[in-house]
Every structure is written in C-alpha cells, then in structure tokens.
Amino acid sequence: MLFxxxxxxxxxxxRNSKPVAGICSRCGGCASVADMETATRFCYVPIYRKSxxxxxxxxxxxxLKSYRHVC
Structure with a gap:
C-alpha cells in the first residue's frame, strides 16, 4: 500500500518572473512577481494544470502572495 x-x-x-519593488518579510531578500504553473501528475502523466x-x-x-491569473 505504500507505493x-x-x-x-x-x-x-x-514560467517567467519580473522583479518588483519590495522585500521578503521572512529573510529580507528581493521579491519578484512570477507566472506559476501547477501540474498534478499520476504516474508521471499530467492530468491537471493550473496557471x-x-x-x-x-x-x-x-x-508571499498569490492571486488568480486572468488570461
């Protein structure tokens, strides 16, 4: 059952990112806005994607913050 x-x-x-004005509240590093993609896979075959x-x-x-991407 563990497998x-x-x-x-x-x-x-x-997918890509651009620098923005601001710093990280945890470490003090630079922040950037990024277009992200989440892929859910079953046996290495993508079954669902979300941008x-x-x-x-x-x-x-x-x-730091996430929001919905409107194409």
Whole structure:
C-alpha cells in the first residue's frame, strides 16, 4: 500500500518572473512577481494544470502572495 503515495504528485513551476519593488518579510531578500504553473501528475502523466500569479522571494523562495491569473 505504500507505493501508491509515489504514483501521485504535484509539481510547481515558474514560467517567467519580473522583479518588483519590495522585500521578503521572512529573510529580507528581493521579491519578484512570477507566472506559476501547477501540474498534478499520476504516474508521471499530467492530468491537471493550473496557471496563476504569485509574488515570491528570489532568495528563500517563500510564497508571499498569490492571486488568480486572468488570461
């Protein structure tokens, strides 16, 4: 039964990013706005994709704010 945990995963990818004015509240690093994509996979085959925007820290990678991406 333990091998079922490895068949299903979710991967978060940064498609592109731009620097923004502001700093990270956790580490003090620079922030950037990024177009993100989340892919849910079953046996390495993507079954669901979601695109969204987020403000992330470029140093520690913390997700500072996320919002829906309107195409």
């Amino acid at each position: 079922f945990c490895f068949l299903y995963d979710q991967k978060r990818m940064v 969204w925007r987020a403000i992330i820290c470029t140093f520690c990678g913390a997700l």
